[in-house]
Amino acid sequence: MNATAGFRPGDDYHADPDEAALTGAGGLASPGGAGDPAGAGGFASLAGTGVLGRLTLARSAVDRAAQHRTDTAWLEAAWAGPGTRVLVIDDGRALARFSEGGAELVFVRPAAAPHGIRFLLGADAAGVVYFGVLGPLPDPGSAPGARPASLREIGQLLGDRDAGLMTHAVALANWHAVSTHCSRCGAVTEPGDAGHSRRCPVDGSEHFPRLDPAVIMLVTDPAGRCLLARNSRWPERRVSILAGFVEPGESAEQAVAREVAEETGIRVGQAWYLGSQPWPMPHSLMLGFHAEAAGGQEIRVDDDEIAEARWFSREEVRAAVASGELLLPPPVSIAHRIIEFWYGEELPGAW
16 A cells, blocks of 8 residues: 555636636736635635644635536536636646745636546636636746646645645546546446546446545654654655555544554554545545554564654654754645644645
Protein backbone atom coordinates (compact mmCIF):
# COMPACT_ATOMS: atom_id res chain seq x y z
CA MET A 1 0.00 0.00 0.00
CA ASN A 2 1.16 3.56 -0.60
CA ALA A 3 2.87 4.26 2.62
CA THR A 4 2.83 8.01 3.02
CA ALA A 5 0.99 11.10 1.95
CA GLY A 6 2.73 11.33 -1.40
CA PHE A 7 0.06 9.60 -3.49
CA ARG A 8 0.54 9.59 -7.20
CA PRO A 9 -4.19 13.90 -1.03
CA GLY A 10 -20.90 37.65 -8.15
CA ASP A 11 -17.90 38.99 -10.20
CA ASP A 12 -19.00 40.15 -13.61
CA TYR A 13 -18.41 38.46 -16.92
CA HIS A 14 -15.63 40.13 -18.90
CA ALA A 15 -17.25 42.81 -21.05
CA ASP A 16 -14.94 42.44 -24.05
CA PRO A 17 -16.59 39.98 -26.50
CA ASP A 18 -13.27 39.38 -28.24
CA GLU A 19 -11.45 38.40 -25.07
CA ALA A 20 -11.39 34.60 -24.76
CA ALA A 21 -9.60 34.35 -21.42
CA LEU A 22 -11.51 35.22 -18.25
CA THR A 23 -10.22 35.67 -14.74
CA GLY A 24 -11.02 37.89 -11.80
CA ALA A 25 -8.28 40.33 -12.82
CA GLY A 26 -8.49 43.43 -14.96
CA GLY A 27 -10.18 45.66 -12.44
CA LEU A 28 -13.06 43.31 -11.71
CA ALA A 29 -13.93 42.12 -8.25
CA SER A 30 -12.51 38.63 -7.72
CA PRO A 31 -14.70 36.88 -5.16
CA GLY A 32 -13.11 33.55 -5.97
CA GLY A 33 -9.62 34.92 -5.34
CA ALA A 34 -7.37 34.14 -2.46
CA GLY A 35 -8.51 37.19 -0.51
CA ASP A 36 -12.18 36.21 -0.30
CA PRO A 37 -12.83 33.21 1.94
CA ALA A 38 -16.58 33.45 1.45
CA GLY A 39 -16.39 32.68 -2.25
CA ALA A 40 -18.28 33.98 -5.26
CA GLY A 41 -21.32 36.16 -4.94
CA GLY A 42 -21.67 35.66 -1.20
CA PHE A 43 -22.13 31.93 -1.75
CA ALA A 44 -21.20 30.35 1.57
CA SER A 45 -18.01 28.31 1.41
CA LEU A 46 -18.57 24.59 1.76
CA ALA A 47 -15.08 24.06 3.18
CA GLY A 48 -14.74 21.55 5.95
CA THR A 49 -14.04 23.34 9.21
CA GLY A 50 -13.59 20.47 11.66
CA VAL A 51 -10.66 20.09 14.01
CA LEU A 52 -8.23 20.49 11.10
CA GLY A 53 -9.76 23.78 9.98
CA ARG A 54 -10.07 24.71 6.32
CA LEU A 55 -8.37 22.03 4.24
CA THR A 56 -6.94 23.36 1.00
CA LEU A 57 -8.65 20.99 -1.45
CA ALA A 58 -11.87 20.63 0.56
CA ARG A 59 -13.07 24.14 -0.24
CA SER A 60 -15.83 25.23 -2.59
CA ALA A 61 -18.03 28.22 -3.34
CA VAL A 62 -20.05 26.74 -6.21
CA ASP A 63 -23.21 24.62 -6.09
CA ARG A 64 -22.56 21.45 -8.12
CA ALA A 65 -26.07 21.68 -9.63
CA ALA A 66 -26.40 17.90 -9.74
CA GLN A 67 -30.13 18.19 -10.45
CA HIS A 68 -29.30 19.53 -13.94
CA ARG A 69 -26.89 16.79 -15.04
CA THR A 70 -29.57 14.88 -16.95
CA ASP A 71 -31.47 17.94 -18.18
CA THR A 72 -30.31 18.21 -21.78
CA ALA A 73 -32.23 21.41 -22.50
CA TRP A 74 -30.80 23.15 -19.42
CA LEU A 75 -27.26 22.00 -20.24
CA GLU A 76 -27.50 23.23 -23.82
CA ALA A 77 -28.87 26.59 -22.71
CA ALA A 78 -26.20 26.91 -20.03
CA TRP A 79 -23.41 26.11 -22.50
CA ALA A 80 -24.75 28.77 -24.86
CA GLY A 81 -25.17 31.35 -22.11
CA PRO A 82 -23.15 34.57 -22.39
CA GLY A 83 -21.87 34.31 -18.81
CA THR A 84 -20.79 30.67 -18.86
CA ARG A 85 -17.16 29.96 -18.01
CA VAL A 86 -15.12 26.94 -19.03
CA LEU A 87 -12.06 25.53 -17.24
CA VAL A 88 -9.82 23.54 -19.57
CA ILE A 89 -7.87 20.64 -18.02
CA ASP A 90 -5.00 18.87 -19.74
CA ASP A 91 -2.90 16.23 -17.97
CA GLY A 92 -4.05 17.50 -14.57
CA ARG A 93 -3.09 21.10 -15.32
CA ALA A 94 -5.06 24.29 -15.93
CA LEU A 95 -4.04 27.75 -17.05
CA ALA A 96 -3.55 30.10 -14.09
CA ARG A 97 -2.48 33.68 -13.55
CA PHE A 98 -0.23 34.35 -10.58
CA SER A 99 -0.02 37.35 -8.31
CA GLU A 100 1.91 38.08 -5.14
CA GLY A 101 0.79 35.47 -2.64
CA GLY A 102 -2.01 34.02 -4.77
CA ALA A 103 -3.28 32.68 -8.06
CA GLU A 104 -6.51 32.52 -10.03
CA LEU A 105 -7.70 30.22 -12.78
CA VAL A 106 -8.08 31.35 -16.36
CA PHE A 107 -11.46 30.50 -17.88
CA VAL A 108 -12.55 30.66 -21.52
CA ARG A 109 -15.88 31.19 -23.20
CA PRO A 110 -17.62 28.04 -24.50
CA ALA A 111 -16.91 29.11 -28.08
CA ALA A 112 -13.19 29.19 -27.32
CA ALA A 113 -13.10 25.84 -25.50
CA PRO A 114 -11.36 22.94 -27.27
CA HIS A 115 -13.20 19.84 -28.40
CA GLY A 116 -13.12 17.24 -25.65
CA ILE A 117 -15.08 15.58 -22.89
CA ARG A 118 -17.28 18.18 -21.22
CA PHE A 119 -18.46 18.10 -17.60
CA LEU A 120 -20.71 20.36 -15.57
CA LEU A 121 -18.94 21.78 -12.53
CA GLY A 122 -21.84 23.82 -11.14
CA ALA A 123 -23.26 27.29 -10.75
CA ASP A 124 -22.59 30.09 -8.30
CA ALA A 125 -25.04 32.33 -6.45
CA ALA A 126 -24.84 34.95 -9.22
CA GLY A 127 -26.02 32.41 -11.79
CA VAL A 128 -22.66 31.92 -13.49
CA VAL A 129 -22.41 28.34 -14.78
CA TYR A 130 -19.06 26.56 -14.88
CA PHE A 131 -18.04 23.67 -17.11
CA GLY A 132 -14.81 21.74 -17.43
CA VAL A 133 -13.38 20.38 -20.67
CA LEU A 134 -10.66 17.77 -21.06
CA GLY A 135 -8.51 19.03 -23.90
CA PRO A 136 -5.52 21.17 -24.96
CA LEU A 137 -4.95 24.22 -22.77
CA PRO A 138 -5.60 27.70 -24.15
CA ASP A 139 -2.70 29.66 -25.55
CA PRO A 140 -1.11 31.44 -22.56
CA GLY A 141 -0.90 34.48 -24.83
CA SER A 142 -4.67 34.89 -24.44
CA ALA A 143 -4.11 35.63 -20.74
CA PRO A 144 -0.91 37.65 -20.22
CA GLY A 145 1.08 36.43 -17.24
CA ALA A 146 -0.64 33.04 -17.16
CA ARG A 147 0.97 29.60 -17.37
CA PRO A 148 -0.07 25.96 -16.95
CA ALA A 149 -0.06 24.70 -13.36
CA SER A 150 -1.06 21.55 -11.48
CA LEU A 151 -3.42 21.35 -8.54
CA ARG A 152 -0.56 20.15 -6.35
CA GLU A 153 1.37 23.30 -7.26
CA ILE A 154 -1.31 25.97 -6.90
CA GLY A 155 -4.05 24.48 -4.73
CA GLN A 156 -3.03 26.50 -1.68
CA LEU A 157 -2.77 29.70 -3.75
CA LEU A 158 -6.34 29.56 -5.07
CA GLY A 159 -9.43 31.03 -3.47
CA ASP A 160 -12.38 28.87 -2.42
CA ARG A 161 -14.19 29.08 -5.76
CA ASP A 162 -11.18 28.21 -7.89
CA ALA A 163 -9.86 25.52 -5.53
CA GLY A 164 -13.21 23.74 -5.58
CA LEU A 165 -13.64 24.03 -9.33
CA MET A 166 -10.16 22.77 -10.16
CA THR A 167 -10.33 19.88 -7.68
CA HIS A 168 -13.68 18.80 -9.16
CA ALA A 169 -12.46 19.20 -12.75
CA VAL A 170 -9.15 17.39 -12.25
CA ALA A 171 -10.90 14.48 -10.52
CA LEU A 172 -13.34 14.03 -13.42
CA ALA A 173 -10.68 14.54 -16.08
CA ASN A 174 -8.41 11.92 -14.50
CA TRP A 175 -11.27 9.42 -14.31
CA HIS A 176 -12.39 9.94 -17.91
CA ALA A 177 -8.81 9.58 -19.13
CA VAL A 178 -8.57 5.99 -17.81
CA SER A 179 -12.20 4.84 -18.07
CA THR A 180 -12.80 4.79 -21.79
CA HIS A 181 -13.94 1.15 -22.04
CA CYS A 182 -16.63 -0.94 -20.38
CA SER A 183 -15.25 -3.16 -17.63
CA ARG A 184 -17.86 -5.81 -18.48
CA CYS A 185 -17.62 -6.21 -22.24
CA GLY A 186 -14.74 -3.99 -23.34
CA ALA A 187 -16.82 -1.70 -25.56
CA VAL A 188 -16.01 2.00 -25.79
CA THR A 189 -18.20 3.88 -23.31
CA GLU A 190 -19.87 7.26 -23.77
CA PRO A 191 -19.96 10.16 -21.27
CA GLY A 192 -23.30 10.81 -19.57
CA ASP A 193 -24.82 12.81 -16.72
CA ALA A 194 -22.94 15.93 -17.81
CA GLY A 195 -19.61 14.13 -17.48
CA HIS A 196 -20.36 12.41 -14.16
CA SER A 197 -20.86 8.93 -15.57
CA ARG A 198 -20.13 6.78 -18.62
CA ARG A 199 -22.54 4.41 -20.32
CA CYS A 200 -21.84 1.31 -22.35
CA PRO A 201 -23.82 1.36 -25.62
CA VAL A 202 -23.52 -2.43 -25.94
CA ASP A 203 -24.67 -3.85 -22.60
CA GLY A 204 -26.29 -0.69 -21.18
CA SER A 205 -24.24 -0.67 -18.00
CA GLU A 206 -23.45 2.60 -16.21
CA HIS A 207 -20.03 3.43 -14.80
CA PHE A 208 -19.40 6.13 -12.23
CA PRO A 209 -16.24 8.03 -11.23
CA ARG A 210 -13.70 5.96 -9.36
CA LEU A 211 -12.86 6.96 -5.82
CA ASP A 212 -10.16 5.26 -3.76
CA PRO A 213 -10.57 5.79 0.01
CA ALA A 214 -7.24 6.04 1.78
CA VAL A 215 -6.45 6.52 5.44
CA ILE A 216 -3.70 8.89 6.55
CA MET A 217 -2.76 8.93 10.20
CA LEU A 218 -0.50 10.64 12.65
CA VAL A 219 0.58 8.07 15.22
CA THR A 220 1.61 9.23 18.69
CA ASP A 221 3.22 7.31 21.51
CA PRO A 222 2.35 7.59 25.24
CA ALA A 223 4.91 10.39 25.56
CA GLY A 224 3.09 12.45 22.93
CA ARG A 225 5.77 12.06 20.25
CA CYS A 226 4.66 11.65 16.63
CA LEU A 227 5.83 9.07 14.14
CA LEU A 228 7.31 10.43 10.90
CA ALA A 229 8.52 8.23 8.07
CA ARG A 230 10.29 8.40 4.72
CA ASN A 231 8.99 6.48 1.74
CA SER A 232 11.69 4.36 0.10
CA ARG A 233 11.19 6.25 -3.20
CA TRP A 234 11.72 9.66 -1.62
CA PRO A 235 15.00 11.56 -1.29
CA GLU A 236 16.72 11.98 2.05
CA ARG A 237 15.07 14.38 4.54
CA ARG A 238 11.56 14.16 3.03
CA VAL A 239 9.13 12.75 5.60
CA SER A 240 5.41 12.49 6.22
CA ILE A 241 2.89 10.56 8.27
CA LEU A 242 1.75 7.04 7.40
CA ALA A 243 -1.01 6.34 4.89
CA GLY A 244 -2.50 3.58 2.78
CA PHE A 245 -5.57 2.47 0.88
CA VAL A 246 -8.59 0.92 2.56
CA GLU A 247 -8.91 -2.71 1.48
CA PRO A 248 -12.17 -4.46 0.53
CA GLY A 249 -14.14 -5.58 3.55
CA GLU A 250 -12.42 -3.41 6.16
CA SER A 251 -13.39 -0.22 7.94
CA ALA A 252 -11.28 2.91 7.87
CA GLU A 253 -10.26 2.30 11.49
CA GLN A 254 -9.19 -1.26 10.68
CA ALA A 255 -7.15 0.08 7.76
CA VAL A 256 -5.38 2.49 10.12
CA ALA A 257 -4.32 -0.31 12.46
CA ARG A 258 -3.31 -2.65 9.63
CA GLU A 259 -1.25 -0.08 7.70
CA VAL A 260 0.63 1.12 10.79
CA ALA A 261 1.44 -2.46 11.79
CA GLU A 262 2.49 -3.49 8.27
CA GLU A 263 4.77 -0.53 7.71
CA THR A 264 6.32 0.06 11.14
CA GLY A 265 5.43 -2.91 13.36
CA ILE A 266 3.61 -0.58 15.77
CA ARG A 267 0.32 -1.76 17.26
CA VAL A 268 -2.38 0.92 17.39
CA GLY A 269 -4.83 1.20 20.25
CA GLN A 270 -7.44 3.87 19.56
CA ALA A 271 -7.89 5.97 16.43
CA TRP A 272 -9.84 9.21 16.08
CA TYR A 273 -11.20 10.64 12.84
CA LEU A 274 -10.01 14.19 12.12
CA GLY A 275 -11.33 15.13 8.67
CA SER A 276 -11.10 14.36 4.97
CA GLN A 277 -9.78 15.90 1.79
CA PRO A 278 -10.07 14.88 -1.87
CA TRP A 279 -6.74 14.11 -3.50
CA PRO A 280 -7.53 13.61 -7.20
CA MET A 281 -3.98 12.63 -8.17
CA PRO A 282 -5.46 10.46 -9.49
CA HIS A 283 -8.51 9.18 -7.57
CA SER A 284 -8.08 9.31 -3.77
CA LEU A 285 -10.15 10.56 -0.87
CA MET A 286 -7.89 11.04 2.14
CA LEU A 287 -9.45 10.17 5.51
CA GLY A 288 -7.40 11.74 8.29
CA PHE A 289 -6.90 10.08 11.67
CA HIS A 290 -4.97 10.44 14.91
CA ALA A 291 -3.91 7.00 16.14
CA GLU A 292 -2.48 6.16 19.53
CA ALA A 293 0.26 3.54 19.81
CA ALA A 294 -0.27 0.90 22.47
CA GLY A 295 3.18 1.67 23.86
CA GLY A 296 6.43 -0.15 24.50
CA GLN A 297 6.95 -1.18 20.90
CA GLU A 298 10.02 -1.06 18.71
CA ILE A 299 9.75 0.45 15.24
CA ARG A 300 10.41 -2.14 12.55
CA VAL A 301 10.04 -0.64 9.07
CA ASP A 302 9.01 -2.96 6.25
CA ASP A 303 12.12 -2.03 4.17
CA ASP A 304 9.87 -2.05 1.12
CA GLU A 305 7.73 1.04 1.13
CA ILE A 306 9.21 2.61 4.27
CA ALA A 307 12.94 3.31 4.34
CA GLU A 308 13.06 4.80 7.82
CA ALA A 309 10.79 6.00 10.62
CA ARG A 310 11.28 7.45 14.08
CA TRP A 311 9.51 9.22 16.91
CA PHE A 312 9.80 13.01 17.18
CA SER A 313 8.92 15.34 20.02
CA ARG A 314 7.60 18.80 19.18
CA GLU A 315 10.96 20.30 20.09
CA GLU A 316 12.76 17.85 17.81
CA VAL A 317 10.42 18.59 14.90
CA ARG A 318 10.91 22.34 15.35
CA ALA A 319 14.69 22.02 15.41
CA ALA A 320 14.85 19.55 12.51
CA VAL A 321 12.63 21.67 10.29
CA ALA A 322 14.53 24.84 11.13
CA SER A 323 17.88 23.20 10.33
CA GLY A 324 16.64 21.61 7.11
CA GLU A 325 17.12 18.10 8.47
CA LEU A 326 13.43 17.39 7.80
CA LEU A 327 11.21 18.46 4.89
CA LEU A 328 7.53 18.27 5.81
CA PRO A 329 4.69 17.82 3.29
CA PRO A 330 3.43 20.97 1.52
CA PRO A 331 0.42 22.88 2.93
CA VAL A 332 -1.83 21.65 0.08
CA SER A 333 -1.81 18.17 1.67
CA ILE A 334 -3.92 16.97 4.57
CA ALA A 335 -0.72 15.42 5.95
CA HIS A 336 0.68 18.90 6.59
CA ARG A 337 -2.47 20.02 8.38
CA ILE A 338 -2.54 16.92 10.58
CA ILE A 339 1.09 17.47 11.60
CA GLU A 340 0.28 21.09 12.43
CA PHE A 341 -2.77 19.94 14.42
CA TRP A 342 -0.48 17.81 16.58
CA TYR A 343 2.25 20.43 16.78
CA GLY A 344 -0.13 23.24 17.75
CA GLU A 345 1.25 25.93 15.42
CA GLU A 346 1.89 26.54 11.73
CA LEU A 347 4.93 24.84 10.24
CA PRO A 348 6.72 25.34 6.94
CA GLY A 349 6.43 22.59 4.37
CA ALA A 350 7.58 22.21 0.76
CA TRP A 351 8.80 19.33 -1.37
